[in-house]
Amino acid sequence: MGDITVLRLSHRAGRDPRMSTHLGLTARVYGAKQFLLAGDNDSAILQSLIDVKERFGGDMEVHHESSPLGFLRRFVADGGIAVHLTMYGLPYQEVIPDLPSDKPIVIVVGGAKVSREYYEMCQYNVAVGNQPHSEVAALAGFMERLNDGVFPPEHFKGGKLEIHPSGRGKDMRQEE
Numbered sequence: 001m002g003d004i005t006v007l008r009l010s011h012r013a014g015r016d017p018r019m020s021t022h023l024g025l026t027a028r029v030y031g032a033k034q035f036l037l038a039g040d041n042d043s044a045i046l047q048s049l050i051d052v053k054e055r056f057g058g059d060m061e062v063h064h065e066s067s068p069l070g071f072l073r074r075f076v077a078d079g080g081i082a083v084h085l086t087m088y089g090l091p092y093q094e095v096i097p098d099l100p101s102d103k104p105i106v107i108v109v110g111g112a113k114v115s116r117e118y119y120e121m122c123q124y125n126v127a128v129g130n131q132p133h134s135e136v137a138a139l140a141g142f143m144e145r146l147n148d149g150v151f152p153p154e155h156f157k158g159g160k161l162e163i164h165p166s167g168r169g170k171d172m173r174q175e176e
């Protein structure tokens with residue numbers, strides 16, 4: 001699988017902090033290399049994701065993207081694959097097997113209103129069920145299937161804390 005970027009559109013600083021943070025956390029846990037926040041430049045969201053990386057490891061980059069359409073245009077022109085998550089799209093179960101595994105992918109997640117240009121610029125418009133869904137759940141469902149259900153633990157090196165799976169209680173250790 002090529003590198004994965006998640007692009008979150010139309011973030012509103014006053015209204016969406018929790019949703020956008022959770023999109024960043026979801027992108028990270030499924031192995032995205034980059035999380036881009038478009039809309040308001042909300043440094044608190046970016047910092048909270050950087051804090052998670054410092055504590056729990058990994059190498060996902062987080063940035064504000066002031067020109068999401070320009071970013072997408074360049075990404076596609078450079079040979080990348082743009083996948084727009086939308087309830088109006090084709091079923092994800094059918095699209096994922098067709099995605100090239102050797103090219104970078106950007107997964108575009110909308111906000112309150114997504115303009116026509118995104119539907120046209122992305123090579124794939126993909127639905128996780130053709131019903132209104134939570135954007136976080138749609139991203140998780142899509143990435144889980146894209147990853148074949150595998151969480152890549154090698155993506156989470158370099159943190160200060162490591163969680164050891166436990167059937168009872170919390171087992172969290174400080175890294176040396």
Ligand code: SAM
Pocket residue numbers: 084085086087088108109110111112113114115126127128129130131132133134135138
């Ligand atoms: N009404 C908006 C529009 O113009 O399309 C969408 C609002 S929805 C709350 C926010 C985002 O959640 C969407 O842009 C899409 O990325 C994601 N989403 C919602 N339902 C989805 C579904 N069934 N499949 C995939 N993504 C979905």
